[in-house]
Amino acid sequence: MDEYAEFAGARAGHLYRSACLLTAGDTHQAEDLVQETLGRLYVSWHRVSRAGNPAAYAQTVLTRTFLAQKRRRSSTERATDVLPERADTGAGDAPLRLTLLEALARLPVKDRAVVVLRYWEDRSVQETADVLHVSNASVRTRCVRALARLRELLGEDLAEYAAT
Numbered sequence: 341m342d343e344y345a346e347f348a349g350a351r352a353g354h355l356y357r358s359a360c361l362l363t364a365g366d367t368h369q370a371e372d373l374v375q376e377t378l379g380r381l382y383v384s385w386h387r388v389s390r391a392g393n394p395a396a397y398a399q400t401v402l403t404r405t406f407l408a409q410k411r412r413r414s415s416t417e418r419a420t421d422v423l424p425e426r427a428d429t430g431a432g433d434a435p436l437r438l439t440l441l442e443a444l445a446r447l448p449v450k451d452r453a454v455v456v457l458r459y460w461e462d463r464s465v466q467e468t469a470d471v472l473h474v475s476n477a478s479v480r481t482r483c484v485r486a487l488a489r490l491r492e493l494l495g496e497d498l499a500e501y502a503a504t
Contacts, residue, residue, distance in 0.1 A: 343385075343389060344381070344382060344385045344389070347381075347389075347394060348378050348381070348382075351395055351398055352374060352378065354395075355374045355377060355378070355398060355399070355402055356370055356371070356374050357460075358399065358402060358403075358456060358460060358461065359371075359373040359374050359377075359402060359406070360441075361441075361444060361452075361456045361460050362402075362403070362406045362452060362453060362456050363406070364441050364442070364444045364445030364452065365437075365438070365441035365442075365444075365445065373402060373405060373406055373409070374402070376405050376409075377398060377401050377402045377405055378398075380401050380405070381394075381397075381398055381401060396467075399457075399461060399471075400470075400471045403453055403456075403457060403471050403472070404471070406449075406453065407449065407450070407453060407472070410449040439494065440494070443490050443493040443494050444456075444490075446489075446493055447486055447489055447490070450472065450482060451482050451485060451486035451489070452486070453472060454468060454472070454479055454482040454483055454486055455483070455486045455487070455490070457471060457472075458479070458483055465479045465480060465483075
């Protein structure tokens with residue numbers, strides 16, 4: 341299992357960044373998501389380690405775990421239009437990151453997953469469709485819809501941050 345520990349140590353940061361985007365900046369949920377993903381990988385590591393690309397497998401498990409959690413929680417959690425205050429990390433681009441995360445949070449869960457897979461993970465339409473178990477046309481439709489919604493949400497804010 342030394343090989344698993346090495347893999348988990350090397351990939352945990354990337355998985356965490358992806359999880360933060362999927363959860364729209366909810367770092368606690370992102371940490372839980374990464375833990376769940378790494379736990380699932382540990383259980384089946386003998387099979388995963390023989391796969392051609394364990395890193396891609398881990399990203400797929402992360403995304404599917406996120407979607408499954410959202411389906412389970414959708415009946416018990418209620419959305420609110422009031423966001424909690426967030427601490428400033430001191431980084432110069434913090435306002436931009438917060439604006440982007442808030443916009444991502446307002447996307448439907450599957451649209452958010454498509455945006456993260458296509459534009460953060462830089463996956464192809466086919467790879468994204470495979471991860472989400474949908475057709476290529478569905479991925480393209482969700483991309484168009486999600487990007488249009490993000491442009492609508494970010495409109496003037498994005499231009500303001502791009503100018504600085």
